[in-house]
Amino acid sequence: MDTRELKFVLNLLGAPNYRAPISQVKPNNRTKAAERDSICRTLRDRGIVDCSEEIVECRIAPPGSALLRLDTSRLPVTEDEIAVLRACAETSILTKNLDLPSDRRQVVLQKLAERGLIKAEATRLEDVWLTNFGLDYLHDDYSPHGSGLELSLDHLNCYLQFLRKRDGQSLSPHPPDNKQPVQEPVNPQRRLTEKPNDADIWYVIEELDRQLETHNYLPIFYLRERLQPPLTRAELDSALYRLQREDRLELSSLQEAAHYTPEQVEAGIPQDIGGPLFFLIRN
Structure with missing residues (x-):
């Protein structure tokens, strides 16, 4: 990453849940909107961030x-x-x-x-938000080189806070009452012994869709392979229905089963009428 990209990412590290409006993460006050958007799209193409557009x-x-x-x-x-x-x-x-x-x-x-x-x-x-891949990259693989005179101590603080959270440590043992510690979403590639909450499941769907290039039409059997266990089938189905009621997710039925194995079709959610609910579409 060049200095502009690094500052963009570090600004995201300081945002709640590593997510913020695009206007709040530009590298500096002189950065024009077109340049800021170009940085975001470059980082998105490399899988480090994702964004709503x-x-x-x-x-x-x-x-x-x-x-x-x-x-x-x-x-x-x-x-x-x-x-x-x-x-x-x-x-x-x-x-x-x-x-x-x-x-x-x-x-x-x-x-x-x-x-x-x-x-x-x-x-x-x-x-715009940091993806699970981006969080892993910053924690495990990123190695800065050269000078960083344009970086501030605030940027350094964001990075140190992030590293401590990822390592299960805390910068302050008693955070102020009005500042709750940020809970990081479950990484779908790790920590699968934990039961994810609904927000975690939504992020796993997002990550699987990106990795598998299913273009926001993720077959449900991929999610079952990732989250069962620790979740049971009934627990996952209930979570998907809750996300649907909150208008964060749509469940689409399977019309043509010829392209899938019987086991993959069986992974869908059966319906009284028509084919099973099979595809997951993020809103």
């Missing part, structure tokens, strides 16, 4: 145009998705002008983009 302008893609020429009542698309495709069928549009509830807008847009039905013309980075 809003679509602010979009246009229809050829598969989306083809879909509008079909009988959409027979297709697995929602009314909101059809409305977006029609809105950008002639020209690109600013997504803020779409007639969709603000809390649903990005969910619909991201799904359409992932399925190749629309193309994002412009995006905006929102939150």
